[in-house]
Amino acid sequence: MVKLTEVEDEHFSQEKPQPSKHNVLLASDDEEEDDYTDTESEISNEDDVELDGESLSDRLAALKDIIPPSARRSFNNTVSNVTSFTKSGLSFSGKALWVISTSAFLLGVPWALAYAEEEQYIQMEREQGMIKGANEMLTPGTAPTEEQKASQPSL
Template sequence: MVELVEVEDESFETKQVGPSDDEDYTDTESEISTDDEDNVLEDETLADRISALKDIIPPATRNYISSTIDATTSWIKFGLSFSGKTIFVVSTSALLLGVPWALAFAEEQQMVEMEKEMKMRESGQELLNPGTAGALNAQLNGQAAKPAL
């Protein structure tokens, strides 16, 4: 039968050399709190952190994300390009067709207003000078002239 014997290591038996039991002692050369490591973290940029994630994400997922972003970007570029061209065509057509039409419409309105004004002047002349053109037209048509009120 096998008998187990515990063998003690000599390094555990001897006391280690270290700081004394002085309570005011602080370890200023500790590897945990070095200023060099703090500077490295401050110098790291967002792009560095994102590129470091490349190793965490599997290649198939990276390809899927990349193709999705590329497709979305191309659709957005196409949409902006198409809408820009459409706005250009519509605004140019409005200027080439709309401005002359608006000028012609305004001129037509002006002519209608002038005709109304002329008719009003004629009717005003008949009121001021009764028995002129209106009375003659009535006699020619066989109607008797009516006195003005």
């Protein structure tokens, strides 16, 4: 835990401020305007501070007291609301992705297979038509085939 100790300035501990003319401590006289600089005072050494006994969590816990409780409460509420919104959004998007992908597999795969089969049939008909046209061009004077006879009306 962090311990606070009050360090008094040497100047103030040796000389107590005396009230001036009218019992006012902060009255400014022309004589008292000299700035006081304490060049002999010692800056606290790092040896005085005991950091070995503190962990990072102890230091962070001590920082908690800097923020007022109302600000901590509002920050906590904001973080919990954002966390809740994020969780619900991710949950909804995961469920929606599952529904869309499942529907695509159940409806899309059979449709794609049927479409590919239909394209094969169309391609086969084109090939047969091309073969038939090539045969007619190679043998122009031949007798009509049985299929052609059946399709011609009789007189």
